[in-house]
Amino acid sequence: MKELLGQIDKPGVIESSCILQGAEISVSTFVSRNHETVAKKAFSYVFQNVTKLRTKHDEAHLEIGGKRLSGFMLQDQRVLICMSDKNTNVSLVRDHIYLLKPKVEA
Amino acid sequence: MADYKILFTGSVCSGKTTAIRSLSDIETIDTDASVSDSAIRRKQKTTIAMDYGVLEMSDSARLHLYGTPGQERFRFMWQLMMSDLVHDAKALVLLVDNTRNDPFKDIKFYLDEFRDYLVQRQLIIAVTHSDQQAHPDHAYYMNELKNMGIFTTVLFIDARYPDSVLEVIKAVLAEREPSVDWDELGKRLMEHRPPVIEDQSCEASESEQQEQIEQEKKPAEIKLFNAVSLMDAAMNTRGITGAMHLGADRKVLETNISSMQNQAMLKSMVNLVSALEQKVAFLGHIDNLVLCGPEHETLSVFVEERQALGLCSEKELSLSVVKQQAMDLLQWSGE
Numbered sequence: 001m002k003e004l005l006g007q008i009d010k011p012g013v014i015e016s017s018c019i020l021q022g023a024e025i026s027v028s029t030f031v032s033r034n035h036e037t038v039a040k041k042a043f044s045y046v047f048q049n050v051t052k053l054r055t056k057h058d059e060a061h062l063e064i065g066g067k068r069l070s071g072f073m074l075q076d077q078r079v080l081i082c083m084s085d086k087n088t089n090v091s092l093v094r095d096h097i098y099l100l101k102p103k104v105e106a
Numbered sequence: 107m108a109d110y111k112i113l114f115t116g117s118v119c120s121g122k123t124t125a126i127r128s129l130s131d132i133e134t135i136d137t138d139a140s141v142s143d144s145a146i147r148r149k150q151k152t153t154i155a156m157d158y159g160v161l162e163m164s165d166s167a168r169l170h171l172y173g174t175p176g177q178e179r180f181r182f183m184w185q186l187m188m189s190d191l192v193h194d195a196k197a198l199v200l201l202v203d204n205t206r207n208d209p210f211k212d213i214k215f216y217l218d219e220f221r222d223y224l225v226q227r228q229l230i231i232a233v234t235h236s237d238q239q240a241h242p243d244h245a246y247y248m249n250e251l252k253n254m255g256i257f258t259t260v261l262f263i264d265a266r267y268p269d270s271v272l273e274v275i276k277a278v279l280a281e282r283e284p285s286v287d288w289d290e291l292g293k294r295l296m297e298h299r300p301p302v303i304e305d306q307s308c309e310a311s312e313s314e315q316q317e318q319i320e321q322e323k324k325p326a327e328i329k330l331f332n333a334v335s336l337m338d339a340a341m342n343t344r345g346i347t348g349a350m351h352l353g354a355d356r357k358v359l360e361t362n363i364s365s366m367q368n369q370a371m372l373k374s375m376v377n378l379v380s381a382l383e384q385k386v387a388f389l390g391h392i393d394n395l396v397l398c399g400p401e402h403e404t405l406s407v408f409v410e411e412r413q414a415l416g417l418c419s420e421k422e423l424s425l426s427v428v429k430q431q432a433m434d435l436l437q438w439s440g441e
Contacts, residue, residue, distance in 0.1 A: 038386050042378060046397065049374040053367055057399035061425070064382070065390020086393070090425050 001027045008100055013084060013092050019104075020044065020071070020079040030083065035067060039081045043071035047079060061090060072097050075105050110279060111170045113192045114157070115184070115220065116201030117212050118176035118434070121234040121265030123157050125201065126171045128268045129275070129295065130159025156183060156191075161275070164285040169275060181219070188223045197228040197278040201265070205239040206437045207410070210250055217256070231260045232274050268295035336415070336435055337362055343431050345423035347403060350416030356380045363418055368405060371397065372416040375407045379414070394432070396425055408432040 001019065008017045009029055018028035018036060023044050030036035039062075046060045050073075058073035063086050070093055072080045080101070084093050114122045127134050134157060157173030172192050174184050200216050202209045213231065217224070233247065242250070247260045259277050263270045269292040276288050337360055340349035348363035356376050363369045375395050382392055391409075398404040398421060406428055408415045415436055419428050 034386070034389055038382065038389065042382065042395075045378050046375070046395075049371060050397070053371050053374075055367060055371055055399070056401040057371075057397045057405070059398050061394075061396045062382075063393040063395075064386070067390075 002029070004100075004104060005029045008080075008082060008097070008104075010096060013088060013096050014082045015067075015084060017080065017082040020081055026078075032083075035064075035069065035083055038062075038064065039069045039071065039083070042069065043079050043081060046071065047073060059094075068093070070094075070097070072101065074101070080104055108167045108283060108285075109170060110163075110167065110283070111172060111192050111195040112197050112199060112275065112278060113187065113195045114171065114173040114199045114201060115216060116176060116234075117203055117206065117216075117437075120176065120201035120203040120212075122173035122176065122201055125199075125232075125234075125263075125265040125271045125274075126157045126159040126173050128265060128271045129161045129169075129171060131162050132160045134159040156187060163275075163279070163283065163291060164287070166285045167279075167283045169279070184219065188220070195227060196282070197230060198224060199230045199232055199274055199278075202231055202233045204233050204236045204242065207412075208437065209233070209242065210254070211433075211437070213251070213256075214254070228278055229258045230274055230277055231258060232271075233260065233262045234265050236262050237264065268292070335360075340415070340417065340431075340435055343435075345420045345427070346417055346431065347420060348418035352376060352414040352416065354412050356414060361416075363416075365418070368403065368418050372405055372407065372418075375405065376414065376416065379407055379409055383409070394429065396428070398425070404428060406432065408436060410436055 005017045005019070005027060006029065008014055016028070016030045016032075016035075018030055018039070019026045020040055020043055023040075025036060025040055028036060030039075042062055043060060050057045060071045062069045066086050068084050068086045068088070068090070070082050070084065070090075072082075074080055080097065082093065082097065114125055116122055123134075156175065157171075159171040161169040161171065163169050172187060172195070174187060198220055200213065200220075202212055206212055217229075231247070231251070233244075244260060244262060251258065251260065261273055261277065263274060265271060272288070272292050272295060279286070280288065336351050337349050340346050341362065348361075348365070348368065350361040350363055350369070350372055351359045353359050356379070358373070361369065363372065375397065379392050379395055394406060394408045396404065396406045400421065402421065404419045404421055404423065404425070406417045406419065408417070408429070413436065415432055417428060417432055
């Protein structure tokens, strides 16, 4: 799985990524533990509320400081989290993730 | 005959069209259309392609004045103008609306956008609307710009008055064009041209124009642009279906979101942002939190120190557009 995350990380688009399973990070390429912790807490909370309120949102983006943390809900309720520079076009991040999402879900 | 070109740019309502109208000897060419976004708070019409005017500075010198549209969604026009029409302009005049909540955010944005263009051109920062909002003053601008590493001319102007806008032109061309008698030119412009009345007034009746002139004479602390509320402006914005305005304490001031589900979700997002603001401030400011999905409206929370804005928008609307509209709405929100 770590190799797969290595494919997700792409210079100029995605700096680091991790998988949130339940309330814990199962695998990660994050260098900054602070950002990883914030992402974990934030997306756990957001997607718990999505489930509770029965909305169909499956993607969240949080811009904090110079970074953007993005969370993508996978089919098995895991969340693929990635970090990019705030100035990176969010469409690039989304396109890249949607391209690789099936591989992560497989 | 020497021909010069100057390009005016800046945010919506910063006075680009007005400045060009103030100086132009010909009937200006503008491409105004009804506002369909957050700019509705400030005016009914906005430039969608470009403004153009001509000033005969002397018997041997002519100035062509070009203005970009202010809204970021017309950015393609900026590129087109920079690479074609005004590739040979002498200067870029960045008009900065002093009533915006953070004028320096605008400066940074436009300088980033026009960075390459500025390499071989002079930059003038012309601050407008300082009669409505005196602060930041000139000294503050100079100091902040110095901190940003920007060393350039800053002028405070009133775009409605030809002699005031002429100061900008003088700063660019005085040394380049010796044939111009600037005092005479200023007198000619003021004698033959009354101050331009902005925006809506171009379609207003005489009595409405008089009323507007009276309004402009009122003290600066009176807010002129509160006729359209933040909520109304948000609802006038293409693709926005609901809005929630929150105060500095992140409590809801006003909302028109009818779906209880969306309201609850937005409130939970605001709670998360509030908690993070307190606990992880060392990572930097939280700008926004966006939630989207293929079968549901996009929900977003945009955060500033003094206020926050929650938006529901159509899922087809790009996240960049939602963000830009939200930033504009917050830039003009009154206390």
